[in-house]
Amino acid sequence: MHQVPEAPHELALWLLDKLEGLENVGGSARAGTLPIKYDFQAVVSNLEHAGSLGGVCNDLNRNIEFYPTSVGVYETLAEFFSHSGNLRSVPNKFSIRDLGYTSDPNSPPPDKIQHYLSAAKLSSLISEVSDHAANTGNSQYFIKSHDAKLEILMEYSAEDIRNLPSLAAFEDDFIRSAHHQDQKRNIIRSTLLDLFKNKRRITFGEFLPYFEEFVQNARSSYAMYTADFSYEKIRTEVEKQNLEDTVRLNKTVSEIQNQLLALPAALILAGAGIDEKSIMKSVAIWVGITIFSWIMWKLINNQNHSVNAINKEISIRKERLGAQPEAVASRFSETFTDLECRVIEQTAVLNGIRWVVGVIWLVVSFMLFTVVFPEYSENLKDFMAALPNNLINMGEK
Structure with a gap:
């Protein structure tokens, strides 16, 4: 006769491997027929000493019923997880048959x-x-x-x-x-x-x-x-300051928007008011446009200085945040990206407005020049008209 394991865990594995016609008979119970070459009474005796492992056994048909999960033997990982006790504490010994795994402190487990x-x-x-x-x-x-x-x-x-x-x-x-x-x-x-x-x-x-x-x-x-900070506190302060800086950047244009609306009006006024029949009136308009352009230039310079000051404040705050531990600083490095893009955008807008003001002043000055010095303006017009042909002729030579 073949030797039958006595330890409950090994006995459950042995039965699952040796019984014929093995089937699930309800819940975690398994049942099958013990082959004739094995000692039926020895198996029954070992089951009786195995606590909750054993079930109903019939010596007439050599049917063995047992509960393998009661001693930590499971067919699948899903069955193992269906027992809530396994979720919070690891059994001292358990087997997952479809993984071919039995717990062993001396060998690494599968993933x-x-x-x-x-x-x-x-x-x-x-x-x-x-x-x-x-x-x-x-x-x-x-x-x-x-x-x-x-x-x-x-x-x-x-x-x-x-x-x-x-x-x-x-x-x-x-x-x-x-x-x-x-x-x-x-x-x-x-x-x-x-x-x-x-x-x-x-x-x-x-x-x-x-x-x-x-x-x-x-x-x-x-x-x-x-570092005597809290993550929530720093995040709140950074977001608050970034929002305030965004509002301040927006104001660099909105604060001079009324003056900006006067730019097309100034050009229209100059176009309608400068007249060769009234030199004094034309000069007065030019002086007014010049003063207006100078004031606008100063306003735009002032707003540019404000943007630069805000940009310096942003840089200082980034440096201070960079002095924090790496785990902290890395979490906030991207929060300044939008703000820095906004600084670049506002600087470009203000510089664009600055050049528009300059172009308007040049246009008005040219208009006045054609009125005050008509003889030169005609020569200038002829020169400008002939310029394309002269450039072409120079290219051919």
């Missing part, structure tokens, strides 16, 4: 099992730092106030598990470290509430895809705490 071990570890860490537990630990609460709280249902599936590269560092830095324990717990709570601010309840499976982002945010907050 899927490692992902499960990481998820189970994280589950226990979350339980350690939660503010309140309910439903025998199946619900973990993080509570900041009556209106700011999050419930995490400790439920997840085989599809939810994944690699958690930051898990070990998170445990060392935020759970096991003795430094700033209360503050770190507050940071964990605040980070979770901020990450899921539109939800009151999530499953642990929903949290797993966001774990790396959660750790990054928590590290940033802790880095700022050690």
Whole structure:
């Protein structure tokens, strides 16, 4: 007779491998026929000593019923996850038959099992730092106030598990470290509430895809705490100052918009008012346009100085933020991009307006010149008319 394993776990694996006509007979129960070459009574005796593994056995047809999951033997990972106790703590010994895996501390597990071990570890860490537990630990609460709280249902599936590269560092830095324990717990709570601010309840499976982002945010907050800052405070201040700077930049044009509206009117006035029959009137109009252009030029220069001052303030704030720890500074580096583009845009607009004013003054001056010095203006007109032909002739030579 062949030897029958005595240890419950090995006996369950042996039965699954040796029984013929094996079938699921309800729940987690399995049943099959023991081949004649094996000692039926020895199997029954070992099952009787295996606690909850054994079921109903019939010596007439050599039928063996047993419950492999009761001793940690599962057909699939999905079946393993269907037992809620496995989600929060790892069994001392378990097997997943379709993966060909039996737990062994001396050999590395396959990726899927490692992902499960990481998820189970994280589950226990979350339980350690939660503010309140309910439903025998199946619900973990993080509570900041009556209106700011999050419930995490400790439920997840085989599809939810994944690699958690930051898990070990998170445990060392935020759970096991003795430094700033209360503050770190507050940071964990605040980070979770901020990450899921539109939800009151999530499953642990929903949290797993966001774990790396959660750790990054928590590290940033802790880095700022050690520098006597808070992530939320800096973000609020940066966003507020950027908004104020945007408004100030917009005002650099809006503050002179009334004067800008006078530009076409000035050109129309000059065109209609400059007349060779009234030299004094034409000169007076030119003087007025010149004064107006000079004032506009000064206003635009002043607005350009304002834009440059705002740009310097932005640079100073970026330098100060860059002095923060890298984990903090890198989170805000992109927030200045739009503002810097706005500075470039406003500078270009003001420079464009400056040249429009200059062109208007030149046009009006030319109009006055043609009135005051008609003999020269005719020569100038002839010169301008002949210029294209002269250029062509020069090219042919």
